[in-house]
Amino acid sequence: MRLTGVSPESGGTGLSVHTTLPNPSTRPGLRLPGRVTLRAGGQDVPVRWLRLGLVTQVEPDDPGAPRRLTQFHQVPIAGAFVVPAGRRRAVDFALPLPWETPLTIVGGVPLMSLRMGLRTEVSLDVGLEQGAMVPVFVHPLPTQQHILAALDTLGFNMRQAGLVAGRLPGVVQALPLHQRLGWWVAPLYAGPITELEVTFVADAAGLEVILWADRRLSLTGITHQSISRFRAWHVGAERADWVAVVDGWLRHAINRHAAAAAHGHWSARINESAHVSRPPDQPVRPGYGLGGTAGGAGIGGGGGGGDGT
Numbered sequence: 001m002r003l004t005g006v007s008p009e010s011g012g013t014g015l016s017v018h019t020t021l022p023n024p025s026t027r028p029g030l031r032l033p034g035r036v037t038l039r040a041g042g043q044d045v046p047v048r049w050l051r052l053g054l055v056t057q058v059e060p061d062d063p064g065a066p067r068r069l070t071q072f073h074q075v076p077i078a079g080a081f082v083v084p085a086g087r088r089r090a091v092d093f094a095l096p097l098p099w100e101t102p103l104t105i106v107g108g109v110p111l112m113s114l115r116m117g118l119r120t121e122v123s124l125d126v127g128l129e130q131g132a133m134v135p136v137f138v139h140p141l142p143t144q145q146h147i148l149a150a151l152d153t154l155g156f157n158m159r160q161a162g163l164v165a166g167r168l169p170g171v172v173q174a175l176p177l178h179q180r181l182g183w184w185v186a187p188l189y190a191g192p193i194t195e196l197e198v199t200f201v202a203d204a205a206g207l208e209v210i211l212w213a214d215r216r217l218s219l220t221g222i223t224h225q226s227i228s229r230f231r232a233w234h235v236g237a238e239r240a241d242w243v244a245v246v247d248g249w250l251r252h253a254i255n256r257h258a259a260a261a262a263h264g265h266w267s268a269r270i271n272e273s274a275h276v277s278r279p280p281d282q283p284v285r286p287g288y289g290l291g292g293t294a295g296g297a298g299i300g301g302g303g304g305g306g307d308g309t
Contacts, residue, residue: 051076058072116138117133143206150245157183181198
């Protein structure tokens with residue numbers, strides 16, 4: 001699959017810019033290969049520099065302000081050169097993606113609210129030329145995929161995804177934005193919380209996993225929010241029981257949330273491991289719902305793999 005961004009010819013120079021990606025699908029921390037081809041019109045075109053940038057829409061700090069197009073990562077790929085009249089000049093590149101690059105594909109499905117493009121910028125004597133943006137599709141790292149799959153197994157339903165301007169307090173970040181993935185809470189965890197948001201901050205060694213409980217509801221004044229942080233490592237991720245790990249994280253986060261809202265009639269601790277709860281001894285009659293976490297004692301759900309803070 002090849003995707004190409006083509007700029008209209010500049011009225012001043014006749015230069016056209018084509019950016020081609022042999023494969024627009026990638027992951028954080030990888031290099032995205034491609035080629036920029038410049039074609040001059042009837043005269044030589046001196047180029048000062050050539051630069052690539054990743055562009056997406058970001059929500060500002062102010063919730064009432066509109067989302068804006070933001071270039072959050074840029075890399076120069078060529079210095080000064082001349083494109084002769086009527087000739088072409090090709091520049092190959094392998095763009096390094098930051099480890100914190102936001103995801104645009106989850107479970108093989110594009111997040112329609114999150115689109116990312118690769119923009120080519122060409123600096124000329126007469127100004128700045130910009131090629132049309134080429135779509136880029138960012139898939140999860142294996143460690144991220146394990147956590148996302150565990151949330152799906154535990155019954156969480158994704159409701160939204162967004163990018164927010166600004167850095168998280170106390171978290172080391174390279175990019176001036178962070179991604180929030182939101183879920184409706186799974187039935188086995190319902191009661192103490194209604195919604196869950198997850199933020200991944202990745203680096204070469206692993207992930208900071210930040211769990212936000214009821215953040216969106218707290219913005220409306222309905223309830224409060226709580227934040228829990230955990231660490232996951234890339235090395236050995238394929239051997240971990242991620243359903244047990246994520247279940248442990250969730251129980252820790254939910255119990256903190258409930259303890260902070262002990263005055264609320266809905267606050268309730270989760271003392272057992274939800275994902276290993278056995279089925280009810282008797283069928284549930286029509287009209288009856290779950291009165292809480294079903295089943296007896298857990299038989300092995302753990303919270304290993306990270307330390308809650």
